[in-house]
Amino acid sequence: MARIDDLPPLREVIARHGLSARKSLGQNFLLDLNLTAKIARAAGDLTQADVLEIGPGPGGLTRGLLASGARHVVAVEKDARCLPALHEIAEAAPGRLTVIEGDALSVDLAGHLTPPVKIAANLPYNIGTELLVRWLTPPDWPPFWDSLTLMFQREVAERIVARPGEKHWGRLAILAQWRCEARIVLDLPPQAFTPPPKVSSSVVHLTALPAPRYPADPAILSRVVAAGFNQRRKMLRASLRGIAPDIEDHLAEAGIDPTDRAERIDLDRFCALARSLAR
Structure with missing residues (x-):
């Protein structure tokens, strides 16, 4: 029986199965197994965790996660062409890889994962941000996952880790940093991928906090x-007028100058404003 280290190079796998990347699926394959191993290491100790991977493609990161000792990997793949390559990896790691064919935005994973759960993925670019927002805004907190180690376009990664006053400070940074520690752990140039995208990419690692940094109603915030x-x-005072006619009073209570703009307001004061509006 083949082992993970005995599997053929990814370029050979792609050629054998005819796996040309499809733009419609947001696919850009990462073939350098040294890089996929780095991403797997950035996810931390996997030996006692189930790992959820979205969009494994031909399985480069899947191999890295298994080689790093992941207890069990659940890989969700929409492209049926990739399934034979993934099943070859499953045969080389008996009982440690479950491959699910389906759309990650709609498939139910609850029965396939046993806590603790870590999510690690080179996310398809066309659904990456939507998946992240879903993972950051569950009905209850803490979430079902302990950490996220995710590949994004560089600009999206900068939006996740941005600070108040920076041009990328916005909704995504606030959603991420309200409930998580977030940092960029790896940068990758376009030529690391097949086909090369037009932009650079970055891997972001997010660790779920036990509770949000500041109290606030999630829906109001x-x-x-x-x-x-x-x-x-x-x-x-103009952009928020539709939320409350006396918005200037709420802004003052939260310590916010009504003439300020959103990009200058830190997380603490946004949460204070949400609490004032809730009252």
Whole structure:
């Protein structure tokens, strides 16, 4: 029986199974197994965890996760062409890889994962941000996962880790940093991928906090942040007027100058504003 280390090079696997990357599926394959091993290591100790991988493609990162000792990997793949290559990996790691054919936005994974759970993926670019927002905004917190180690376009990664006053500070940074520690752990140039995308990529590692950094109602906070950044060049007293007619009183209570813009407001004060509106 083949072992993970005995599997053929990914380029050979792609050629044998005819796995040309499809733009419609947001596919850019990462073939360098040294890089996929780095991403797997960035996810931390996997030996006692189930790992959820979205969009494994021909299985480069899948191999890295298994080689790093992941207890069990659940890989969700929409492209049926990739399934034979993934099943070859499953045969080389008996009982440690479950391959699920389906759309990650709709498939139910509850019965396939045993806590603790870590998510690690080179996310398809066309659904990456939507998946991240879903994972950051579950009905209950803490979530079903302990950490996320995810590949994004560089600009999306910068939006996740941005700080107040920076041009990328916005809704995504607030959603991520309210409930997580977030940092960029690896940068990759376009030529690392097949085919090369037009932009650089980065791997972001997010660790779930036991509780949000500051108390706030999630729905109200999300609404305030969305309204503030949807019209980010407007003063907050104008962009938030649709939320409450006496918005200037709430802004003052939260320690926010009504003439400020959303990009200058830190997480603490956004949460304070959400609490004021809740009252």
